[in-house]
Amino acid sequence: MKLHKILGDIRKADQDYGLIQDGDRIGVGVSGGKDSMVLLTALHMYAKFCDRRFEVVGIHIKLGFPNMDFQEVTQFCEHLGIEFHQIDSKVYEILKRNLDKNGRIRCSLCSKFKKATVNQAAKDLHCNKVAFGHHSDDAIETLLMNAIHGGKLATFLPKMHLSNDDITFIRPLIYAHENDILNAQMLNDIPFVKSTCPNDGYTERQAMKDMLNHFYEQYPMAKKNFIRMLYNEEQLCLWKREDDHKRIKEEARKPIVLLQEQDNTLLQRGHKTFLCYHPQENPAMLRKLKISDDEKEALLHHTTTFQEIIAKYAK
Template sequence: MKIQSVLRAIRNADRDFGLIEDGDHIAVALSGGKDSMLLFVALGMYQKFKGKNFELCGIHVDVGFEEFEHELMKQFAQQYGLNLYIEKTRIYEILQNEKNLHNGKIQCSLCSTLKKGVLFEKAKDLGCNKIALGHHGDDAVETLFLNMIHGSKIATFLPIQYMSRMDMYMIRPLVYMKESEIVGVTAENDIPSVRRVCPNDGYTQRQEMKELLDVLYEKYPMAHDNFITSLSNTKQVSLWNKEKQKNGQ
């Protein structure tokens, strides 16, 4: 799959949700995984589109896991002429503290909160007004099902979201892409990803949901596209409304 397909998906998401405006200074949250590495490159190319006038940089929050391949990320950024900032932290040390462990495992939610705090602070220091995340359509569907199962709410993340406390927008330019498409593009275009070193990798609720949905898609292939399309199909949302039903509406 050609990288042009990614640029089309970004352009469509930008058109539909108003993700990128003239004069924006955008920081890509660069984890080192395939999604964020592809987004970093693609947004660098998207800068060259007619009428697109925005600045771009990448921020990697170094949690402190051993053997993380920083040099690969640095070489990657240099290869594409992209500005990358690596913020070293003691987050892993904090997560390993006995009072922060849950059933002997580090807490994903605490890790995410701490990383987000560092990310936003660095983005602010660099004069950024938006942070771009590498979440794709499959991530959105997984979040929807996780919220219904564990939170009894029908909700997923938004393509663009204003964080009032930090006065910063979060944008997700890859929401129209599937994970399989991203895998294909990164392989065909030799876009690397850093080997995962998180001890929780592969043992999370999200991983369980991913595997459950894969089984569902194998039996009902059309469900994959339909689930992603349904996230913006607001005209056909029909849920129970107790007050309206009591009033005969």
């Protein structure tokens, strides 16, 4: 397998966002498309040389769309020794009973059902994390779709813990470009299953993808800068009303709590910057806590705790 570029992108995302810990059992959501199949293959290979031991499990939710044959995918997984499960569902039947006003399947409803079903399947298979094949192009498209249709600057996170389900979403391909994924699929002859969803090719996301590709032809540097913008939050410069400043000052006095999953692991790797959030807020509203060398040593020797440091900075 020649997946050097994709494996490099996965390793960088893992290092930057602490996606994978020792002992993880990761369920990869496999739609059958090229993105998810490349992710499943690459993550299986990454597990062989990563300095942490983890397991990779392929999970395909059988939505019920007609003429989707996974026999070749199943044989491919057997050949590589990848654990692969197909889970029956009634998603398509439910979608057909809840069409939009134009008689089309609701993509947002389908997405919710798929995530809920793959979450449950992952828990049934004793997975603590679910990996999705979203890549950097998807992140940019989501950002602009939220801006246009929702009036907000937001996209999905590389890592997000769902406390209600006690499971963590990760997106190891967050730094990978769609073209690199397509090249990896063709170069390694990784099988895929073409979607038979009636909306395929006629969605808002496809329209955004087409618009961006046209835009990149005129401004080729834009894609790189869009991606840089997503993790360069210190350069964010948006309008703030006076009421917003007062609210921010009040919130700054509230105690903040550390995201539990990545504190000690990242600390032991030498990191000194950690992600925090207010307990009253959505965990997606992340903030940074930077500790000193003395505080790092104190944490490593268990003479202080993150909570004590956080409380000091929150005063």
